[in-house]
Each structure stands twice: as structure tokens, then as C-alpha cells.
Amino acid sequence: MARPTPELIESLRRTAHKLKAGSPYQWGHMGGCNCGNLAQELTKLTRDDIHRYAMQRYGDWNEQVEDYCSTSRLPIDLIISEMLTAGLTIEDLKHLERLDDQSVLNRLPIEERFLKHNVRDDVVRYMTEWADMLEEQLLKRIVLPLPLEAAYV
Template sequence: MAYPHPTLIAALRAAADRLREGVYYSWGHHGACNCGQLLQVVTHFSKEEILTGAHTVPGEWTEIAAEYCPVTGTPVELLMKALTDIGMTPTDIHHLEYLSDREVLEALPGGFRWLKRNRREDLEAYLEAFAGLLENRIVLPPAKNTARKAAVLASVE
């Protein structure tokens, strides 16, 4: 599961918002598919720029992620690095493209259900559930304010 990085959480939610606002979506387009939507938010590249970078190697995002090497610096690897830098793993990228992470699906409002990889509404729901799941995993440092300390001490007594 992805590292619960605040930038990743914000990017997942921003991608969901863009979809709700009607941004171009096409599961068969490297720059406008499920991963393409997240990459547009993270990199600020257009769908066309992402498509150009993705076409420097053969395959779909799931195959590209499996063969990702951050050392060579080819354009598609820069795109993958943008996702891994904010906490995604190749497995997360695969699951995002197919909306298939069981843990995310179990976190959907209303409980577990299978989603279709090429439905805008299903991608929106997946992105939001993924963001919520990661947000719940962020460990915050203990609060230092006295009001909170007093409330905790009062509840123990």
C-alpha cells in the first residue's frame, strides 16, 4: 500500500475533483486514463505530454510501472518517479489503473463492491476512498496543547 504522504492524498482528491468537473477522461488514453489523471495533477503536464512520455516505451501503465527504473531518466521513468516520490508503488499504480486494490474497495462508502476501470464515477469513488484510507494512516505527533492534555487526563480520572 502506498505511503500515506499528504501530497499523494491531496493529489488523489484533486484528480477526483477534476473528474467531477468534467475533465477529459478515457481509459484507453495514457494521458487521460486512471493513472493519467493522477499524473496530470502531480506533474502539471497535459494529457498529450503524458501520452508522449508514455509512448517512449511499449505497454500499459501496469507494465510500465513493473519495469520502472529511476536511474535512466527516460521520459516515462520521470513520470513514474513523480508518482513514487509521493508514495505510490508499482503495485499501487497497477491497482489504480484497474481499480482493484481490495483494501481501497473495502473503504468505499457503503462497503466493498467491484468497480469498472473505465467508468468516470468509479474512478472518482476509488480516488476518494484511496485518499481517505491513506489519510487515516497518517500518524500525527502527540499534541502539545494544554487543553488536549487536560481533556485526556480528565478522561483517565
């Protein structure tokens, strides 16, 4: 599961917001699909640049992350490296492309868990719920020190 970082949480929320507001979405486009839209936010590359870089190797996002090599220096691997540095895992990217991470889906009401991987509103719902889940995990890790006077009561 993703490492909950403020950058990742904010990127998921910004991506969901942009998609909801009508940002280009095309599941079959490597720069405009689920992972592609998040990659735009994390890398600041355009959808066309991401797509062009991905086309230097075969396959969709699932195949690209399966073949990921941190030392290849292929542009798509550099993009994936940046996404991993932001807190994602290879498995997270696979789940995002299919909207099928059970820990995210289980947070939704039962009747809303059957998301379609290529439907904009479902992508927005998934990313929003995922961001909420990561934020909750991050907040649980924060321990505030007691005020000095409370420590001696």
C-alpha cells in the first residue's frame, strides 16, 4: 500500500478535482487514463508527453509497471520512478488503473463498490476515497507532545 505522504494525498485530490471539473480523460491514452492523470500531477509532464514516452515501450500501464526497471533510463521508467518516490508502489499503480484495491473499495458502501475502471466518475470516487484513507493513516502517525505542565499532573 502507498506510503501516506502529504504530496501524494494532495496529488490524488488535485487529480480527482481536475477530472471532476472536466480535465481530459481517455482510458486508452497512456497520459489521459487513471495512472496518466495522476502522473501528470506528480511529474508536471503533459498528457501527450507521458503518452509519447510510454509508447517507446509496449503495453498499457499494467505492462509498463510490470517491466519497470529503475536503472533503464527509459522516460516511462523515470516517470514511474517519480511516482514511486511520491509514495506509490507498483501494486498501487496496477490497482489504480483497474480501480480494484480492496482496501479502498471496502471503504465505500457495498452498493458503490463495483467501479468501472474506465468511467471518469468512478475514477474520481476511487481517488477521493484513496486520498481520504491515506490522510487518515498519516494523521494516525502524528503524535503531539503533551504540554509540559500536563506531563506532571
